[in-house]
Amino acid sequence: MRLILLSILVFVAGAGGASAKYSFCNKSSYALSAAIGYVDGDRLATRGWWRLRPGQCKVVLTEQAKPGKYFVYAEAIPGHKGPLRTWSGDTALCVENNGFFNLRNQDVCRGDPMRQRKFFNVEVTEAAGGNWQTDFTEASTYTVYSAEVAGVQRLLSDIGIDAGAVDGAMGRETQRALANYRKEKGLPEGYNIDDELIDALIEDANAREAKLGFFYCNKTDNAVWSAIAEPEDEESYRSKGWWKIEPGDCAKIIKGSLEKDHYYVYGLIEAPAGDRSIAGGDKSFCVNIVMFNAANDLSCADQELEEAEFRRIEIGGAESVTFDFTPEMFAAPPPEAPAQTQ
Template sequence: MAAPARSSMREALASLAAALVVAAALAAPAAAETRLCNRTSVVTEAAIGVAVEATAATRGWFRLDPGQCRAILQTAEAPGRLFLHTRPVGEAPGASLGQPNQRQLCIGEGDFLVPAAQSCRQAGHVMAPFAEVRPTVAEGIAILFLSEEADYDLPQARRAGIQRLLTRLGYDSGPIDGLEGPKTDGAMRAFVTDLNLPADAAALPDIFDRLLAALRAGEGPGFAWCNDTAYRIMAALGTEDGGRMVTRGWFRIEAGACLKPPLEGAPPRVFSFAEAVDGDGRPVLRQGRPLTFGGETAGCIRASEFEITGTDCAAHGGLPAQFLAVPFDGRRRASLRFREPR
């Protein structure tokens, strides 16, 4: 009896994997397909999972800009239950779209296919939370929506996504509401001028690529970290709130890259602490001591992701650290470059 069961399992895995391979190869809309549409203001990467009983396969990554739809299956009737895992692009550490964690499945990086995703067997693959999703079917097309509380339609989501990234870059685009307005237009004109882009850049298909590239490069007004070392940098941000220090971390800056952390409002002072880590996340040592970048202002850090108000670090399970006060110029523009000591 065991052999037919194993054969059935192999057939199920082959069927699931084939369905997902076809999905990744789609180049044009089909007569019947399953589409994923992004009605949020966040550039998002998605991984899809298909499960039949205890067997599952996963495929990723599908990038969706705000307001964009993509085909993820070449059928409106999936061969099993559908699951979805998403991660935002260009957002703060720990940001998510708030999906429930209903099943753990295996994912990889880049263009991946995991045919037996109930567990991970390959280096670089990790288990991740997936939420079960049920598409709406109309005229042979099944549609899944990524949504947020604002409940944008697709054109509004595109405008809200542009507003979000302009704000992250330090431009005053007004509220992130998906509506047209003079502040959003003025912020886009300033961005286009600063980067010498075409006047119609906002209408071009690559506008989110340009905005994300500018964010990673530290362009625009505001504060950016830039990593000139050969190591990954883990950075913590400090701001003043009612005279008290509030610290948050960790923000990852890869070697040779820049990162603009989100700054809510216009804090009067900004502070920074950072440390270099190796490929395994261990501190880089120089003369037996961790390679860190800080200053003379007391703040708190913690080994894992954190947000701490005040400087009583022990009360929050944290450790004291010395933060650097970051000076701004008249446009409230500043960049802090991490360099290895000579």
């Protein structure tokens, strides 16, 4: 799940007063989920998720955009093929992983990296007059309209339909693919693009992706801190963590169709009697006490990381696999010290 980071900011100066606002504009070929962080009184608040179709602009704060620092984050919907695409920075703030949220307490995600995202900073100026717009863009420069076309081309490709290159141009291949898809979904005939079409494509792409990938499920009675090591080529691996999985929950660790024939898994239970790591490890990889993403071309010591024994899992040619953490997989807790007698 290599992250691709790209942040481009644009402000729009305008009249203050009742019309003042903060807007997001998606000028990329990806459907996005976006969030914002801002100072609310004496606290730092975060709010999201707003779904932004390709080419869509949306007001996210109706109050005047005050001069000073804001924080913005966006990520592509899971249905897009390839590694997760994000527009992010260095400031870790709290989010909810599902549904709309409005958080005014940044302590709620302390110690849980799965509920944190790294936002980029936006400096709103006095000259903006209370109006500010952040554009999410790509290396390819799209207008609002061409971003919408490119987004539909990408979504069609995500569900296995050839619509030509993702270039934002409404060529014959794109028109033909759109007409066929609209007919298949029972939408009005033609090759026009509207919200109903894009939403149907997003739903289909997300449904396809939901069936693919590497999943962890926690079948124990304790929270499991999990990590994975993924082959990059014949000799090199990359270890990543942490995903905190509560008892009875599951988490997707790798998105998309799996391309390797094996992976290495690791889990750690924090218990009052002491930490218990997964037993039966086959190979050492680097870990850290906080989130990590480490290659094995350098020693863990050279990277100022620790080592842990991961367990090898063969998956053959499966596109998707679920690994269950069960109680018997973990090392036994250390024996209790005998009671002291007076």
